[in-house]
Amino acid sequence: MFIVFPFLLISGLPIFAAIGLSSVTYIVISGAIPLMLIPQKLFANVNSFSLLAILLFMLAGELMNRGGITKNILDFSSKIIGHIRGSLAHVSILGCMLFAGMCGSCTAAAASVGSMMIPALRKEGYDDDFSGAVIASAAVLGPVIPPSIIMVIYASITGVSVARLFLGGIVPGLIIGLALMTVAYVISVRRGYTARNEKMARMREIFASLLNTFPALMLPVITILGILTGVFTATEAGAIAVAYAALLGFASKELKLAHMKDVLIRSAKSSTNVLLLMGTGQTFGWILAREQVPQSMTLALISITSQPVLLMLIIIAFVLFLGCFLTDATIVPILTPLLLPVVLSIGYDPIAFGVILCVTSVAGNLTPPVGGLLFVVSSIGNIPVYRIAKGVLPFLFIIIGVLVMCAVFPVIISFVPSILMK
Template sequence: MTAVLFLVLLFLFFINVPIAVSLGMASIIFFIMTNDVPLITLPQTMFAALDSFPLMAAPFFILAGKLMEHGGISERLVEFSKSLVGHIKGGLAHVSIVTCIFFAAISGSAQATTAAVGAILIASMVKEGYDRSFSSAVQAAGGTTGIVIPPSVPLILYGVSAGVSITDLFIAGIVPGILLGVSLMVVAYVISKKQGYRAAASSASAGEVWAAFKKAIFALLMPVIILGGIYGGIFTPTEAAVVAVVYGFVIGFFVYKDLDIKRIKQIFIESSITSSIILFIIATASFFGFLVTSEQMPQSMADALLGLDLSPIILVLLLNLALLVVGTFMETLASIIILTPLLLPIATNIGIDPIHFGIIMVVNLSIGLITPPVGMNLFISAQVGQTNYADVVRAIMPFLCIMIINLIIVTFLPAISSGLVP
């Protein structure tokens, strides 16, 4: 009967029924067919999934990211990044990636990072003679750092789903996120050298770097305050998210003065819509996960794979392959909520630490953001860059390859993720 549950779900996905509705409908159809649990369990499980203090961090970080996105942060981060790496060959490509890294430490979202930074830099790159599809591909790839570098909404959801420390997950995401950004810059440099793309500016003096830093100081202080407060034990990730909202409002409204009442109203509307979609997915996915667990599917999968007597390396590769395939077709947050209870028991049975597996999972799904046919970052960058989707897909391939190499490194060198975790 479990096969019926997944077949119905895949069919609903295929006919483009929204993810949250698909999860709910598949669960209800399965419930009607089996009648194994009381009907009241459906709303109880959905509400219980949302009644979570750690989960409250997600909508608050979404709101904080929106405030910073529209509060004049992007432009100042771009100027500071240009003073740091603009002199390297292919300078604007590096500026784009470094700005994405900074913005990722503010927004916690790959899509927000891609859209906010891309709106400024893609047009600038094209104006300086960069190929439009390459410019869009750089932005799509750089945006993937948004879900690896903390604070990350997907890491929050994994922490809630897996019952592990969100603070530890944030710490574990720092080095893999930086490694990802640096490797993307290497690819951008190689392509820029081959294509003859010049530096964006001459090497900045210490005074120019300091001037750009002072302009961006309030933006750069946000991740320091938020992450420093979490790691220092001053506040929890949820409390940090609230601090981020207040900080983002004060900086955007009173310091940079790029926010006004009309824009703030729109930010609240957009944040509410985004948060409600995410919470709806979580609620329906929780009941779906409850049914899967009640049917003992995770344990059955673990027993079946372990019964094949495969080496741990092969099992890890199979887990990665499954995540890569799912990430290609399914939205990141839904993938985490559905797959965590299924795959985590297998991972722990072969000796993978839950924190390490969370990073493996998020890095996998970040690759899905730039993998056709459903890579969200590809669609966003193509739209912002006003270019053909197929051209962006061709241009993204070198970045996709280096991200897979990153995944292999993160998977088989656990110290990269766990080295900073106390």
């Protein structure tokens, strides 16, 4: 199975097909399991009410993008920080942070913000490698700041609280956002990029832009408060997000009934891709569990060290390596059943581990050759992938630095959930 999988991956097959066919190879060679188990496992792995949240949040993101909400968010961001050196880069990062609180997808954040900001950055004289790197790295915030699709996947596998995971991502997401803006500022000063506005916008203009954006900014507040208070589940929160985004889009007159077919098709394609990766990934993980790989890995890792922090650093390095070849939607279903027993055996918080695993796997989208965000931004901005990959390195290093800090001090993640969910 481990020989066939990388061979199929290199051959150019879709990742879910490479995982699925390598699982079929194991079943055929072993002869101990009927082939009928494959479709049964695929269906059982995605036949979950909680996973409907993935489709719903993706649909909400598509509705908000089509409804012009992204444009309002970027305008509000420009009013606040448009006077700082490298202002358009900061607007892109802040725009991704705000948009992240509505869609929970790094691909959606890169596509929506990048389609608007890359032409603007290019017009203002920013180099393409820097522009692409800013959008790609800022899109990592999509699955970090709640709601997060990848965290819903982790919660569905482990049974931990979705609300705790969402809350645990808030502080790391803010830290990463500020760190990315710091790196963007330093690079902007070195390259001589100027501010878009001579001075900060007047309070009246900021307030007017805030009023225009306020309904959209309330969406993450409504969903998180609703989950925390028990008014609705994470899946129901996704349904409310869809209804709310559609209402805002129709109210702004940017979203038309004629757009709905395209919106539904785009969100269905995105969701299908994620669910296929989940289904095949968990089948792959089930085979590894059947062969007692988790137990062997637990013993192997603990034999290296029993120090929680050092073990987490090893896991971060391992996940980043896998990110060179696999997507986050593949890594989390495969590694969660393998690594969770190890983490629990050393007494590490499963919520902190979940947030670190999810963020690290998403950061893998910035590493070639498979780096999904690199290809998304490349296609949107017509920028060569190698230029983006080179420009993204300073941002990737700072994201890894924040992950290491969270691994050493897991209270950064657990602080907010421990206060709001006692």
